[in-house]
Amino acid sequence: MQYGYFDDDAREYVITRPDTPYPWINYLGSEDFYGLFSNTSGGYCFYRDARLLRLIRYRYNNVPTDSGGRYFYIRDSGDIWTPSWMPMKSALDRYECRHGMGYSRISSARNGLAFSQTSFVPLKDNCEIHKIVLANESKADKDVDVFSFIEFCLWNANDDMTNFQRNFSIGEVEVEAGGARIYHKTEYRERRNHYALWAVNVPVAGFDTDRQTFLGLYNGFDHPDAVFAGKANNSIASGWAPIGSHHIKAHLKPGESKSLVFVLGYCENPDDQKWEPSAEPGGRGSPPVKPGVINKAPANALLDKYGSPEAADRVLAALKDYWDALLSRFSVQAEDKRMARMAGVWNQYQCMVTFNMSRSASYFESGIGRGMGFRDSNQDLLGFVHLVPERARARILDIAATQFPDGSAYHQYQPLTKRGNNEVGSGFNDDPLWLICGVAAYIKETGDFGILDEKVPFDNKEELADSLFIHLKRSFDYTVKHTGPHGLPLIGRADWNDCLNLNCFSKTPGESFQTTANFESGIAESVLIAAIFVFNGPDYIEICRRTRRAEEAVYAAKAVASMIETIKAHGWDGNWFLRAYDAYGHKIGSHECEDGQIYIESNGFAVMAEIGLDDGRAQKALDSVKDKLDTKYGIVLQQPAYKEYHLELGEVSSYPPGYKENAGIFCHNNPWVTIAETKLGRGTRAFETYTKICPAYREDDSDLRRLEPYVYAQMVAGKDAPRFGEAKNSWLTGTAAWTFVSISQYILGVRPVFDGLLIDPCIPSGMKGFTVIRHFQSAVYRIAVDNSAGVEKGVKSVTLDGKPLDGAVLPALGDGKTHEVNVVMG
């Protein structure tokens, strides 16, 4: 069954009942300040780093689920309810939650009182705005009490949930304007120069800042004592759990409405301006300040700017304009609405979120664990680079700076410091190659070869800086130099599949498979890394040629050709590509194995890399994938699933069959098969693999799938799992970028190449045509594709502004104009 619908004109997903099969969330924020916002107003926000600078507390894996967020309680003539449904699970006469591009709106009503909450983060400042509108739809006057509620996090989200012996004694707040402005200032007295603001733009009847006083020690969020008493206590928190609650009284005549604007902000002061200036002289020559009173200047600035309903509306309009502009860079018109809305809107939106968040904060990632992944961030670029190329450029330089001089890389880095993360270290031997992949995508999109000349540190050390080109060369050489007995690349700790830990042999419960002191067998090899190498090879060679590095181009071409031969000689199992060799030199992903006979990754990637197109192996491999791994919900990672734990394989065999890397439908690698199918020209099959994991096609199956129908999930349980078809881990997954690449560049076939924009669609024969509007290097191309011939692949003719084009590559015209492109397939 469905729990909502797509409103395509508004670019919103409209959730029509609050009890979705799992919280369905949205992301607020664009650059530094972010909020996670569920359809019942749950979630939290943070400044830059979800672990270190978290403003409000959120208890993951709580009972009931998704408790905690920004809550509003209504008391209407003694009737107490929460308009976002949670936390009281109030019966509502109306409910709707619209998740849009960077904003959400919950609208509900009960007993003639309508409520709406529009929540968003402005483009430039560090705060959430919640605009509330109360409307009396009844025939009688109403006296309404509104209580706001947030619970402050003591900044470091990890420490906040563990270090109670300290934390219960350090909480501090300040209150101003009779309680309308609440400031959370824990640790500001010592080493912090930031505080949080929770303010409302109208006078209040009272406030609370102490959790126990507001809620009652043994109550949940669904029964706050203050609300049930109808009166705030003006409590000032001292230790324990500081909160922010305003009590507002509103009188509403029939038909009357009132707006309130709440601002939840992050405020920072320079160290020498931490305290409020005073008229009294300061002690011992220091500037005159009021001791212990925080300098409210940044808070006042936020409230001056945003503290009115008109300002809130203006900011929301600006946010909408921003997204209109972004999404105009690639849009699709097609008969298949589900594909058009996913490719044109939601998939790109998710790409922005993965670019911003990496794998840090979602309802499946706690925000306290992971930094930015080297491989993840490079892949995220692929789906983002057309939206804001300048940010992609900056990201590339950050990532490259965490590479070691030998080409290997820190697996993760911290976004606040941009430094490689020592706890995780390096040794994932696929990592270096993703840098070539990300940089090539950036150059094809922008034509900016100049980025190759940027001086970028190695290991974050300026003294080791060299050009970005040299970084690419080190990446390339790393693979060339680290090969095993068959000449295939050594896998190291793992390759793309973090769970193929072939040099780990972990016996200790709870030990991390990724960071445990691995030994290097010098034997375990990865066919996938070989295929990734061959896939990126031509781009690297082309970059060398175009930057007049002819010798390097020749060297690279030889290395790639020889890797192809190695794969054919030692990476082929007869009907599909092998996956790897373990530390004993035994095959993985072979018909000779008992379990794990065939894997998706090496097959998808090898064919994407065009290996075996010439000798029938490519087709054989993809036919085997279809035959052995395909299901109605997507392609599983391998078969048969491992039934027991294998010391020599690691985490892949630790999962129960059908989940995660052990034969789950690990969506990230499905688009590799989609792209591979387009290499064979099989448009119908390519589209089938695209739709199977695409959430919009499973909207009416939400009871089984459970997660948001507007975003991809990392995994859907595979056919070996009791919960086959159930999705987990939505939002922060490389699936977003790769599915966008697969649909936009390979199915619809509008693909940036070094010479311009190649038009090379590969679609189901039944698809009669489509239109893509694409901004590319300062020009706009309106590309209308006609497939009345009913083919799957092949371009018969292309005209550009009415004139026949030689070939199918649109030149980068860069003239700021819109150009009409007509493509006839046949």
Ligand code: BGC
């Ligand atoms: C997961 C992988 C993930 C890895 C690194 C494993 O438990 O199965 O998907 O990449 O952890 O955090």
Ligand code: NOJ
């Ligand atoms: C999730 C990780 O973020 C990604 O880097 C990895 O490739 C996949 N899991 C597969 O293990």
